[in-house]
Amino acid sequence: MKPHVSILMVTSIDGRLHPSRFTASPDGTRRDWSGEYEKVHAALRANAWLVGRVTMAEMSKTGAHAPSGPWKVERPIHVAKTDAATFAVALDPRGKLHFQGAKLSGDHVIVVLGRDAADSHLAELAADGVSYIVSAGTEFDIPSLLDALVREFGITRLVVEGGAKTNGAFLAAQVVDELRVLVAPALDGAEQVQGIVDYRNGLAGVVRMQFKSAAVLDHGVVQLAYTVLPPAGGISLFADSPASS
Numbered sequence: 001m002k003p004h005v006s007i008l009m010v011t012s013i014d015g016r017l018h019p020s021r022f023t024a025s026p027d028g029t030r031r032d033w034s035g036e037y038e039k040v041h042a043a044l045r046a047n048a049w050l051v052g053r054v055t056m057a058e059m060s061k062t063g064a065h066a067p068s069g070p071w072k073v074e075r076p077i078h079v080a081k082t083d084a085a086t087f088a089v090a091l092d093p094r095g096k097l098h099f100q101g102a103k104l105s106g107d108h109v110i111v112v113l114g115r116d117a118a119d120s121h122l123a124e125l126a127a128d129g130v131s132y133i134v135s136a137g138t139e140f141d142i143p144s145l146l147d148a149l150v151r152e153f154g155i156t157r158l159v160v161e162g163g164a165k166t167n168g169a170f171l172a173a174q175v176v177d178e179l180r181v182l183v184a185p186a187l188d189g190a191e192q193v194q195g196i197v198d199y200r201n202g203l204a205g206v207v208r209m210q211f212k213s214a215a216v217l218d219h220g221v222v223q224l225a226y227t228v229l230p231p232a233g234g235i236s237l238f239a240d241s242p243a244s245s
Contacts, residue, residue, distance in 0.1 A: 006158070006159050009182070010037050014187050016188035016190075023186045028218070033186075047087065049160075050088075051089075051163070052091045053090065054163055065098065067123055073119050080130060093138075093140070094117075111132045112145055113134050114140075133148055167197045172200075174230055178227055178228060181226075183222045185219075212226050
């Protein structure tokens with residue numbers, strides 16, 4: 001099983017990732033464009049959002065604070081005692097993220113870690129009331145991760161919010177249902193600056209994009225929506241999944 005998965009990003013006209021680098025516009029400010037993003041996010045009615053380590057590190061900046069050992073920890077999954085209805089999911093393969101509690105922006109935190117995550121770090125997360133999933137391999141098995149999010153946490157609609165490598169990995173795994181891009185009236189223009197999707201040698205032959213809709217939002221923002229399809233002649237990994245609608 002898998003939840004419905006949307007990728008939602010704000011980008012410049014030239015497809016760049018970081019609003020802090022965007023040119024100014026009389027149509028609105030970075031705060032205005034962020035506000036439009038939050039409106040679209042809310043309209044998607046997801047009960048979870050997911051980001052990579054770098055993006056999450058910008059939101060959770062506390063330091064390490066593992067409890068004293070010895071540590072007795074659960075693997076591969078620890079579900080904290082919670083009645084949470086919404087979730088913030090972080091991909092943290094090397095166990096570098098730390099949290100001040102079980103919630104972030106009101107959402108219960110779930111951390112996805114690599115198989116070599118230290119017991120001390122798992123004990124820290126558990127002590128903070130944070131749930132976690134430890135991967136069986138050095139790289140994340142995204143379909144298995146999504147299955148666990150549905151089965152263990154009841155997540156039915158997930159919004160992936162970057163960064164670029166996280167977006168690319170989810171697209172390459174053929175688990176994304178739709179891609180929504182909010183194009184701000186701004187440029188970045190610098191050389192060798194990351195775009196909103198980054199995946200190894202690219203995604204040609206891996207997925208197809210089908211235009212869904214376009215809408216003009218406030219402050220000069222244009223929303224573009226696309227259905228994500230498997231390659232021609234390919235079979236979706238979750239074609240028969242009841243949770244994929």
